[in-house]
Amino acid sequence: MTEVLFFIEVVVAGLLAGTMYSLVALGFVLIYKASSTFNFAQGAMVFFAVLAFVGFMELGLPFSLAFVVTVLLMVLVGFCTERMVLNPLMNQSEDTLLMATIGLGFVLEGLAQAAWGVEVRRLDLGIGDFPIEWIIDVFGLFVSALDLTAGIVAAVLIIGLALIFKYTRMGLGLRAVADDPGAASSIGIPLKNIMLLVWSAAGVVALVAGMMWGARAGVQFALVDLALKALPVLIIGGFSSIPGAIIGGLIIGATEKVLEVYLGPFFGGAIEGWAPYVLAIFFLLYRPEGLFGEKIIRRV
Amino acid sequence: MSNNNIIMGFTRADLTNFLIVMILSFVAIPLVVQTDYWYSSILIPWLCLALAAIGQQIVMGYAGQLALGAAGFMAAGAFACFNLILRVPDIPFFVALGLSGLVAAAFGILFGLPSLRVRGIYLMVATLASQFFIVWMIDKFGWFKNYDTSGIITAQDIVILGKPFTSPLEMYFVILVVVTVLTVLAVNMARGSTGRNWMAVRDMDIAAESMGISLLKTKLQAFAISAFYCGVAGALFAFTYLKSLEPVAFDIKLSFKILFMVILGGLGTISGAFIGAAFILLFPVLLNSIGNNVFHGAIDATIISSIEQVVFGVLIIVFMIYEPLGMAKLWGNIKQRFLRKS
Amino acid sequence: MTIERNFPIGEPVLEVKNISLRFGGVKAITDSSFSVLKHEIKAIIGPNGAGKSSLLNCINGIYQPQEGSIAFKGEVLGKITPNLIAQKGISRTFQNLALFKRMSVLDNILVGRRLHMNSNFLQVAFQLPKARSEEKVNHGLQKKVELGRALATEADFLMLDEPMAGMNVEEKREMCRFILKVNDEIGTTMVLIEHDMGVVMDISDNVVVLDYGKIIADGPPDEVRANQEVIDAYLGVSHD
Numbered sequence: 001m002t003e004v005l006f007f008i009e010v011v012v013a014g015l016l017a018g019t020m021y022s023l024v025a026l027g028f029v030l031i032y033k034a035s036s037t038f039n040f041a042q043g044a045m046v047f048f049a050v051l052a053f054v055g056f057m058e059l060g061l062p063f064s065l066a067f068v069v070t071v072l073l074m075v076l077v078g079f080c081t082e083r084m085v086l087n088p089l090m091n092q093s094e095d096t097l098l099m100a101t102i103g104l105g106f107v108l109e110g111l112a113q114a115a116w117g118v119e120v121r122r123l124d125l126g127i128g129d130f131p132i133e134w135i136i137d138v139f140g141l142f143v144s145a146l147d148l149t150a151g152i153v154a155a156v157l158i159i160g161l162a163l164i165f166k167y168t169r170m171g172l173g174l175r176a177v178a179d180d181p182g183a184a185s186s187i188g189i190p191l192k193n194i195m196l197l198v199w200s201a202a203g204v205v206a207l208v209a210g211m212m213w214g215a216r217a218g219v220q221f222a223l224v225d226l227a228l229k230a231l232p233v234l235i236i237g238g239f240s241s242i243p244g245a246i247i248g249g250l251i252i253g254a255t256e257k258v259l260e261v262y263l264g265p266f267f268g269g270a271i272e273g274w275a276p277y278v279l280a281i282f283f284l285l286y287r288p289e290g291l292f293g294e295k296i297i298r299r300v
Numbered sequence: 301m302s303n304n305n306i307i308m309g310f311t312r313a314d315l316t317n318f319l320i321v322m323i324l325s326f327v328a329i330p331l332v333v334q335t336d337y338w339y340s341s342i343l344i345p346w347l348c349l350a351l352a353a354i355g356q357q358i359v360m361g362y363a364g365q366l367a368l369g370a371a372g373f374m375a376a377g378a379f380a381c382f383n384l385i386l387r388v389p390d391i392p393f394f395v396a397l398g399l400s401g402l403v404a405a406a407f408g409i410l411f412g413l414p415s416l417r418v419r420g421i422y423l424m425v426a427t428l429a430s431q432f433f434i435v436w437m438i439d440k441f442g443w444f445k446n447y448d449t450s451g452i453i454t455a456q457d458i459v460i461l462g463k464p465f466t467s468p469l470e471m472y473f474v475i476l477v478v479v480t481v482l483t484v485l486a487v488n489m490a491r492g493s494t495g496r497n498w499m500a501v502r503d504m505d506i507a508a509e510s511m512g513i514s515l516l517k518t519k520l521q522a523f524a525i526s527a528f529y530c531g532v533a534g535a536l537f538a539f540t541y542l543k544s545l546e547p548v549a550f551d552i553k554l555s556f557k558i559l560f561m562v563i564l565g566g567l568g569t570i571s572g573a574f575i576g577a578a579f580i581l582l583f584p585v586l587l588n589s590i591g592n593n594v595f596h597g598a599i600d601a602t603i604i605s606s607i608e609q610v611v612f613g614v615l616i617i618v619f620m621i622y623e624p625l626g627m628a629k630l631w632g633n634i635k636q637r638f639l640r641k642s
Numbered sequence: 643m644t645i646e647r648n649f650p651i652g653e654p655v656l657e658v659k660n661i662s663l664r665f666g667g668v669k670a671i672t673d674s675s676f677s678v679l680k681h682e683i684k685a686i687i688g689p690n691g692a693g694k695s696s697l698l699n700c701i702n703g704i705y706q707p708q709e710g711s712i713a714f715k716g717e718v719l720g721k722i723t724p725n726l727i728a729q730k731g732i733s734r735t736f737q738n739l740a741l742f743k744r745m746s747v748l749d750n751i752l753v754g755r756r757l758h759m760n761s762n763f764l765q766v767a768f769q770l771p772k773a774r775s776e777e778k779v780n781h782g783l784q785k786k787v788e789l790g791r792a793l794a795t796e797a798d799f800l801m802l803d804e805p806m807a808g809m810n811v812e813e814k815r816e817m818c819r820f821i822l823k824v825n826d827e828i829g830t831t832m833v834l835i836e837h838d839m840g841v842v843m844d845i846s847d848n849v850v851v852l853d854y855g856k857i858i859a860d861g862p863p864d865e866v867r868a869n870q871e872v873i874d875a876y877l878g879v880s881h882d
Contacts, residue, residue, distance in 0.1 A: 096620050100621070104613060104617060106612050107610050107614055111610055231428065235422060268440040270436060284414055285417060288417055496761070503743050511733070512729050
């Protein structure tokens, strides 16, 4: 019985950690949906945002004010990216855009480190990374409060974004742009505003993801590598699907934890480092469009 | 502008250039450059990384497959070389080096398989698997490191025909010979039918297939040859520059560096690999010396490395916008303008 | 008008039998059969979206028809890929320019030629431009380069998907002459998709008419031109 409980614990911990991958992946999906641009810099944005946030806190700003200022900063980053990177590269091949966003990632990482230094920071959200007592009492499971919070925050963000896309004019415009930017702008949908909105939203998502990661593992450069794991998440979920990002994150989170706990000891551990990517390869072989992506038929 | 003297498909200009480069690198540099610093910190890593960049160039610049994991193949080559020399008595160094390349090539084929199904970012993620898996495997299975627990293993001395090549200048010559041979080979492949097939697949895969090119063979060949170059480069890098073998030296940052060399140097040119490697290697040196000499160390070293990162990032964006074919093309344009004036 | 041809029209070399192709629920080709005779020039015509290109793509191995069979030189082609088809001697051009954009004109052609040689030699010898094929090469010439590339494979069966699209009258005339010349001098069997009826009537030996994925006529140009169903299809008589 305890073994079953332990297994469930492992899976739950994996799922909750997976929501953090989902959060990063969500930022990718937002931008991909709106502009078919694969934003490799999303991981760097996570790092940049949370480092800025901690930096503002260190300057003595209260939590809420630091949050608002960081959000404004991320909007600015989105604005600059739209004007200086995406706009000049309009109509270029996907690969070119991808490489440009790799460059953007390096710029953001460099700027963040130049401005706020390289030492590991602690981020205390007031939520500890320890088991919640009532869950132990009721279910007998050890579930970290921080993991649970991250899960809830991710759920709220995702539902919120889904509602915005579904029921607002902006959301409708965004879907139109995603479908056909040329047609959308020809019927008067302000392409630039929508891009700015999307990049800002991706910035906010990056900040939240960064705060969750930062609270758990410290605010440090390693976040960028962690964020890289959002890539296999996207492959599993499909690049243009918000539910896909969530499910993909959960699958990766749970699988890598289970593999690490049960197989890791035989190989000296750290299977987590590559397991998501190998998992992604298997998905690529069987379902290249991802679980929720649209099947692409290449026309000749 | 046309040159009518052609030998084996190389124009006379090609041969002149080749001779100039050979004289410069084999005679002039050893005569002029006397300080070890230049060999061990600049020329040796430059040639090693340029070789890896040629590998990246083949798979990405020529065959158009967005791969990100050169460092993983370098690690495979480096540790293969270490183990071959360790375990095979009296194996000649160049044989070990070649076999290391083949080991890396085998990994290249394995991790190139996804390219048959996917492209672009999807392929990039799949190739990241090679990066993380290979480095992890070497790190976790003691055999590869000869059960050394210290984490850092000293590389064996390079011994060729009983003579040890241990001074920076000697090692420079060893590398130079390997790089020369492999570069000439690469140029030949790139300009011949092999390269045409790669480029055809890159530019329009369905049309290439309709011309009778097998995508399977062409793509896997590109991955294998690319990994071979990276493997040899990795072995040289470990044996002559790092002088030690540690898996962490081949992390994803190195893969990104090599990717940047190719993008900035110019996709689809062999010379771009050399130009890009020189830039990525020399720019930080330049930045550091500005920091030391102009600001007398008033700028923190971490700030300097951050600035370096920002500059690389900005350059990539700028090149993507204004000159996607990179510095090699830029250099070609300058040369052309200069020639036209004179 | 019975001029003796160097390569008289012979037996069927390509036989398409009852093929059907669907994309999801969309029927691109329905139960179509036709054959191409050795050394003939066969045109495939039909309104936009009739399935002409899909038909070529099936023969080329890019699409796999769900039903039916295709036989080339008496051999039924099973599950095939474009490169195997190319090795059997079928080459083609594409509707939308499919040149290798970042390669020079000469390199484009040499890809089909499988020549193990550095192109520098020929480039210099022929004084060809070194520039990439997309630069400084106009549309008409690009179309010709693509045809040249297909010819360079030494295929004896050529499929041309709208080889004259976007050309002016002068260029079209030149292209027609060239196609006839190739057919006459090396006997290449050709299947071509073309919209210009004048061109089709001029150069083809036989014409297949496709409408809504079905073959509605197959025969010599004059016969096809007089066919009521064909006239209806082109005038847009409603289908039920």
